[in-house]
Amino acid sequence: MKKTTIRVVIGAALLLVGFGIGFLNPKAIEADGVSTTPGSIDDPVVTKSYIDEQLAKLSGGGSGAGNGSGSSSSGSNTDSSLKVVSVPSGKVLLGDEGTEIILRVGKAVAYSSDSSGIVDLTGGKDLVKGNTIASNHLLLMPRSGRGVTAAAGYTKSLTVLVRGEYKLQSVN
Incomplete structure (x- = not known):
């Protein structure tokens, strides 16, 4: 009975140490190994005004209206x-x-x-x-x-x- 209790305590301790390392050092558990901060050069923030500007460039710059002659x-x-x-x-x-x-x-x-x-x-x-x-x-x-x-x-x-x-x- 004592061997089982010791194994459970050691297993729980190892799990806690693993979680502690993960929370204290997020780089240790990143999937790709690259840290990205929102808004950094690696992960830029795109604003609505930027998207509108790019769409205006693609569509030729906006709208036009013309008047014909006659009726x-x-x-x-x-x-x-x-x-x-x-x-x-x-x-x-x-x-x-x-x-x-x-x-x-x-x-x-x-x-x-x-x-x-x-x-x-x-x-x-x-x-x-x-x-x-x-x-x-x-x-x-x-x-x-x-x-x-x-x-x-x-x-x-x-x-x-x-x-x-x-x-x-x-x-x-």
């Missing part, structure tokens, strides 16, 4: 931010494929040159030409030539947020 004007918002656009009464904002629109101010209806419509992602439904658009709903243009225009009888400008390519055109 239509066009614009773009090629970065991932939303652009505030005013849509005068009597005009339609036509988005290219993949353009996102959010109605912020005004009463608007969906516009499409064919029987299909636009996607109301917030409401989870399709809006065909003439359907009322709810404020603050995210709309997606599945194809070019679809967009939003002021509802009948609404004479003020619409205010919308746009992400992607678009153009303003007179309503036919």
Whole structure:
């Protein structure tokens, strides 16, 4: 019985010594043998501003907008931010494929040159030409030539947020 007790005590003592060495000297139990301190040259800290700067370099430096001549004007918002656009009464904002629109101010209806419509992602439904658009709903243009225009009888400008390519055109 004494031999078993002595073996248990010696085993426990060896375990405690092993744990003690590990806690006092973390390098002794590192897997790769290299100590890295967060923020050091071996393990740099990457900030959001650095990532944004690198992404801007890759995408060519940001967004641009241009105005056409005649009865239509066009614009773009090629970065991932939303652009505030005013849509005068009597005009339609036509988005290219993949353009996102959010109605912020005004009463608007969906516009499409064919029987299909636009996607109301917030409401989870399709809006065909003439359907009322709810404020603050995210709309997606599945194809070019679809967009939003002021509802009948609404004479003020619409205010919308746009992400992607678009153009303003007179309503036919």
